[in-house]
Amino acid sequence: MLEDIALQNVLVALAVTTGAGLATGLGGLLVFTTKSPNARMLAFGLAFAGGAMVYVSLSEILNKSIASFTGVYGEAQGFSYGTLAFLSGVMLIVLIDRMIPNPHERLEADDPFFREHNREYIKRVGLLTALAITAHNFPEGLATFFATLEDPRVGLPLAFAIAIHNIPEGIAIAVPVYYATGNKRYAFVACLLSGLAEPVGAIIGYALLAPYLSESMFGALFGVIAGVMVFLALDELLPAAKRYAKGHETVYGLVTGMGALAISLMLFKW
Secondary structure (H helix, E strand, C coil): CHHHCCHHHHHHHHHHHHHHHHHHHHHHHHHHHCCCCCHHHHHHHHHHHHHHHHHHHHHHHHHHHHHHHHHHHCHHHHHHHHHHHHHHHHHHHHHHHHHCCCCHHHCCCCCCHHHHCCHHHHHHHHHHHHHHHHHHHHHHHHHHHHHHHHCHHHHHHHHHHHHHHHHHHHHHHHHHHHHHHCCHHHHHHHHHHHHCHHHHHHHHHHHHHHHHCCHHHHHHHHHHHHHHHHHHHHHHHHHHHHHHCCCCHHHHHHHHHHHHHHHHHHHHCC
């Protein structure tokens, strides 16, 4: 299957992945351009991204995994292998999360933490936050890249959802770095470097896996990607949305994100 993948397709997938990653920088800019974030809008946006990621993962990406395996092993084994790949993706991101906990949910601008600790300590925590979020960005970059490489109709909506997810991560990095250094440039660069982990992860993953790309490999990749995306949505996006919500923003964002993805995929198929 590798010979069927044109260089242009690889570049397009890499560009989409880079765009999603750079949304982290947008989150950093919001810290400097707004007096205070709109919590209800942030809650809606996070839930929207979560709904979009769950929908596209379960309705498209997982089905592509099963279809790829089915083409090689038949219907019964194809479904089993796709399901196992999905569960492997869930376990992979659980392992990453246990080894490198993602602390961004604790780094809100009004957190008493910022009033009770000195700048050097906050600077160190800001660096650790950036490193943790960067580590979590690697599998997101792989997911966006391979989804776009195989089918842009799936990859583009997924990239959009991940981009929304990356905005509050940029805020989480920018706030402690800016508070500790007083330098907007440093904070913005830290956001960008964290976001660039997504295309870097995509490049490394493609370089390692390119010689082995086949129907079975794509089946495994898409199953793992679906598991990773569902876990991220349920473990990070929806709980974060609930924290910022004042009313029903979480469920409204969730169903709107699912509906938007459903309609976009429907339009892509016409």
